[in-house]
Amino acid sequence: MKISVIGCGYLGAVHASAMAELGHEVIGIDVDERKIGELAAGRPPFFEPGLPEILTSATASGRLRFSTDMADAAGAEVHFLAVGTPQTAGSHAADLRFVDAAFEGLIPHLADGALVVGKSTVPVGTATRLAERLAEVAPHASLAWNPEFLREGFAVKDTIEPDRLVYGVADDAAAATLDEIYRAALDAGTPRIVTDYPTAELVKVAANAFLATKISFINAMAEIAEATGADVTQLADAIGHDARIGRRFLNAGVGFGGGCLPKDIRAFSARAEELGRGDSVAFLKEVDSINLRRRQRVVDLAVEALGGSVNERRVAVLGVTFKPDSDDVRDSPALDVAVQLKGLGAEVVATDPEGLENARLRHPQLAYEASTTEALRDADLVVLVTEWSEYRGLDPAEVRDLVSNPTVIDGRNVLDPVSWRAAGWTYRGLGRP
Structure with a gap:
């Protein structure tokens, strides 16, 4: 099919490239000339595994x-709206200016029978x-609404092989058109939910709210574990065996960040307030609060580990992105920790692969x-805050001689305390004895 993707940021660039990879004829539209120039040359303006390959393939074939x-x-x-919905300045509400501008700009160019498909995460009621x-x-x-469920680091796979497809439509014709677009995924057995506009909009924010709640729940348990001497990692293992709970997203640590989860749960709360249902999601404010507290806890552990002050002490911060396999530093807990330590007078040296x-x-x-080696050299303290595989795989005995003081704070609980302590390190995790 002939497809346009309006907005070529993270979501739009991945979606346009993936649709072309599936055989559709795609045009990506964005007001940012630099971004468009990079994409047209086959260079993604951000890091995402697998994207350079399909972008290069699709542009070379002429399909993109x-x-x-x-x-x-x-x-x-078919026109996909994939523009951003950032948090409004001075408010928790989503800023819909870019969605509205793209929509209005597209209207004069809609052919008979054209289908506009929303991909952006928007407050419920926007599609109507x-x-x-x-x-x-x-x-x-x-119009149709077709929310995205991309995980940074896995966005290409999540677009080409989604775990579910949700259509918010007003008629069967729109659903049939989306079926044609996603034929490969449907033929592979991907579940398909056809619903109304409000439900489709709520699916994305409800999913993010649930994931954020699960993460903050285990971090709340980490706070209790620290007060009692329990081990939150073993606790998560034990309750995760319950199929009703599951082990995924039960990893205590410095908390979540990025451009989606924090923004989306705040916007969801703001929209619920507008609807007169703020009490229904009031718990999300505590979810957000717990999440932010974990960043402060890592900073407090750093101060404690260095005898009460980090002033003029060299601190190696491993990771600045909000998660591994990404170059995204939006609302990154890792970068926040580094900035806070710098504000306390530490000589912070931060490193990250991307x-x-x-x-x-x-x-x-x-x-x-x-x-990483140079970041660690002569460090008085090592703080791991993004769980890149190269940090998880560090040999504690090998890096012991690089630092001046072998003390590590594992802000993601991904290192083995036994092996690090055996190599002579003082190890501190979150919610672990």
Whole structure:
């Protein structure tokens, strides 16, 4: 099919490339000329495993093109809206200016029978509002809402081989069109849920709210474990064997971050307040609060480990991105910890396999080192805050001689305390004795 993708940030660039990889003819539209130039040259403007390969393949085949002119979307049968919905300044509500601008800009270019498909994460009620606007000014077109469930680091796989497809539609024709687009996934057995607009919008924010709650729950248990001498990792193993609970997302640590979970649960709470149902999701405020407390706990452990002060002490911070296999530092717990330690007078040296440039743009006051070895050299304290595989795989005996004081704070509980202590390190985890 002929497809346009409006907005070529993280979501849009991945979606456009994946749709072209599946055989569709795709045009990606964005107002950012630099971004479009990079994508057209086959260079993703962010790090995502697997994306360079499918982007290069799709552009070379001619199935994928990019433009800054909305008029170039005119020939498409289906238009995906994939623009960002950041948090509004001074509020927890989602900022829909970019969604509305893209939607209005697209309207003059909609052909008869065109389908506009929302991918952006929006407050419930947005799709109904846009559908009503479409009925007024472009009744020859229709709207669907098809939320994304991408995990950074796995976004290409999650687009080509999704774990479920959700269609918010007003008629069977829209569902049939989406079936044609996602034929490969459906033929492979991907579950398909066809529903109304509000339900489709709620699916994404409800999923993120649940995951955030699960993470904050185990971090709350880590706080109790620290007060009682229990081991939160063994606790998670034990309750995770219950099939009703499951072990995934029960990893205590420095908490969640990124451009989705924190923003989405705050926007969900704000929208619930607007609907007069704020009490229904009031618990999300505590979920957010627990999450932010864990960052402070890592900082407190660092101060404690260095005898009450980190002033003028060299601290190696392993990781700046909010998760491994990404260069995303938005609302990153790791970067937040590094900045807080710097604010307390520490000589912070931060390292990361992919996120240093993005971190440097946001916090140039920190010292950055691409080499893990050099970051560790002469450190008075090591703080692991992003669980990249190369940090998880460090040999404690080998790196012992690099540091001046063998003390490590495992902000993700991914190191083996026994082997690190046996190699002469003082090991501190979160919620672990």
